[in-house]
Amino acid sequence: MTATLQQTPAAGTLEGRRRPLEPVFKAILLASLAVAVIFLGILLAYVITEGWGRLDSRLWTNFPSKLYPERAGAQSAIIGTVYVVGLTAMFCVPIGVMTAIYLEEYADRDRWWNRMIELNIQNLAAVPSIVYGILGLGILARGFGLGRTLITAALTLSLLVLPVVIIAAREAIRAVPGSIRQGSLALGATQWQTIWRQVLPASVPGIATGTILALSRAIGEAAPLLLLGAVTHITFNPESVTDSYTVLPIQIFNWIKLPEAEFHTLASAAIVILLAILLVMNSLAIWLRNRYQQRW
Structure with a gap:
């Protein structure tokens, strides 16, 4: 019988020096998380208390x-926010x-244009x-003659x-094991059938998460929409993509700059509504991720 000796890292080795630092690094990570959660x-607590x-x-x-x-509300801003985010998702997703899909499955990475x-x-x-706001104002609103309308805001956002959605989708597609592709191709499926029936369903959780994060950024943007001329005071809901509009961030900005304390209370209440919309969007992403993870 031969006895196997367990090798332990010497105190002077690199591995032995790193191990005592692991609890310190973990404590720093937990402290960073605690600071973010506390803030x-x-x-x-502040916005709910102020806007209650x-x-x-x-x-x-x-x-x-x-x-x-005392009679003011934010119906036009809420409807405008839903329309803008919905159109943005319809265009960018x-x-x-x-x-x-093209960059991960079809593109030749040796080509300089790819x-x-x-x-x-x-x-x-x-x-x-703000640079995208300048682009939207110069090209979409004035160059293509779309004006300061709902569709201009959606295209600009x-x-x-769009780059965030592309990067998140690429990472999700890249995470699908290559054995799934090889097995599908070995059974006689074409490349597109493999992508449509195997790769995309398996990558939906990552794509959904990245898309919701990107739309969460879009829903809170005010600078490009202010540059595009979004109306700060509007008393009707948009009925078509060529109508004027307003969104919650701009309505909150408009209320905050007014001197009356009642409008500041309205702004805090509108912030709560905006956070509730974000919570619904993130809940949808979590539901989609869990649903497709159970399948795969």
Whole structure:
């Protein structure tokens, strides 16, 4: 019989020096998480406390008013936010997912134009939102004659979040095991059938999570929409993509700059509504992720 000796890292080795630092590193991570959660809790407590008096049906059934804060609401801003985010998702999600499929499944990475596309997508994800507002104002609103309308805002925000959707979709598609593709192709499926019936369903959880995160950024943007001329005071709901509009961030900004304390209370209540919409969107992403994870 031969006895096997267990090797233990010597105190002077690199592995032996790293182990005592692991609890310290974990403590730093937990402290960072605690700071983020504490500040988020403080923010939520503040806006709920400040806006509690106006968290009633008047907020989502009445239109804004500059003269009577007790009657003012944010119905037009809420409807405009839903329309803008819905149109943004309609434009950016199909384009983003199809671009990710091309780059991951079809593109030849040795070609210089494919490398250029990947580099530009990564760079565009870091461009400030105000630059997209200038682009939307100069090209979409004035160049194509779309004006300062709902569709201009949706297209501008689609350009803003499209790089994030592409990157998230690529990572989700890349995470699908290659054995799934090889097995499907071995059984006689075409490449597109493999992508449509195997790769995409398996990558839906990651795509949904990344898409909701991107739309969450779009729903809170005010700078590009202010540059595009979104109306700060509007007393009707948009009925078509060529109508004027307003959104919750702009309505909150408009109420905050007014001197009356009642409008500040309205702004805090509108922030709660905006956070509730974000919570619903994230809950939808979690539901989609759990549903497809159970299948795969």
